[in-house]
Amino acid sequence: MTWELPVSLTVGGKGQPIHADFRDVLEVIRRLNEEEQHGQVRVYVAMSLFYTRFDTIPENCYQEAAERMADFIAAGEEPDGRPHPKTIDWVQDRALIISDLNRVAGREVRTLPFVHWWTFVAWFNAIGDGQLATVVAIREKRRKGKKLSDWEREFYREHRSSIDFRTRYTQEELDERERLKKLLGE
Numbered sequence: 268m269t270w271e272l273p274v275s276l277t278v279g280g281k282g283q284p285i286h287a288d289f290r291d292v293l294e295v296i297r298r299l300n301e302e303e304q305h306g307q308v309r310v311y312v313a314m315s316l317f318y319t320r321f322d323t324i325p326e327n328c329y330q331e332a333a334e335r336m337a338d339f340i341a342a343g344e345e346p347d348g349r350p351h352p353k354t355i356d357w358v359q360d361r362a363l364i365i366s367d368l369n370r371v372a373g374r375e376v377r378t379l380p381f382v383h384w385w386t387f388v389a390w391f392n393a394i395g396d397g398q399l400a401t402v403v404a405i406r407e408k409r410r411k412g413k414k415l416s417d418w419e420r421e422f423y424r425e426h427r428s429s430i431d432f433r434t435r436y437t438q439e440e441l442d443e444r445e446r447l448k449k450l451l452g453e
Contacts, residue, residue: 272287272383272385272386273285273287273339274287274383276332276335276336276339277335278318278324278328278331278332278335279324279325279327279328279331279332283318283319283320283323283324283332283335284318284319284320285317285318285319285336285339286316286317286318286319287339287383287384287385288381288382288383288384289376289382289383289384289386289387291316291317291384292317292339292340292384292387293357294316295313295316295317295336295340296340296357297357297358298312298313298316299313303439310333311329313336314329314332314333314336317336317339318332318336339384340384342384342385342388342389343385352410353432354403354406354407355399355403356432356433359429359432359433360399360402360429363397363398363399363402363429364391364399365377366397366398366399367394367397367398367399367400368387368390368391368394370394370397371390371391371393371394371395372390376390401419401422402426402429402430404419405419405422405423405430406430406432409423409430
């Protein structure tokens, strides 16, 4: 791991400038998680958003470009290769994340003109105790079938919509639901 904050990555032996601001990377992550798109389309769209001059990357370097992008998003950490259960939804949890992140950073980070993704991840990893940690802990206990303490059960009852992951429907599924509602007269 380097001490510098990279703003370009080497792809095909050439430096490729990237959008390294946390807002840009969160949009890349959102696009990578769009289930209604085919996997290759998601990666292509994500790379086109991530690399500022994506049009200059030769097609035969797309695999390398995708790998470099994934390495960057991992903030220089080596993945252990094991799948991990989902504990955070960057879209659903954004209010909790930004609230705790602001506390760690000591300022409203969204007003800063640029915050490098790796800085954002460092602040995120320093969150510690807070609402987000409580939500994640309850999610984990529920996922593992562990008993919630009295206060956790009460917190869950009061904040269930924030704790349970929301189902995201594709546009086709939403259209089908609307069609069925009309058939049923709703």
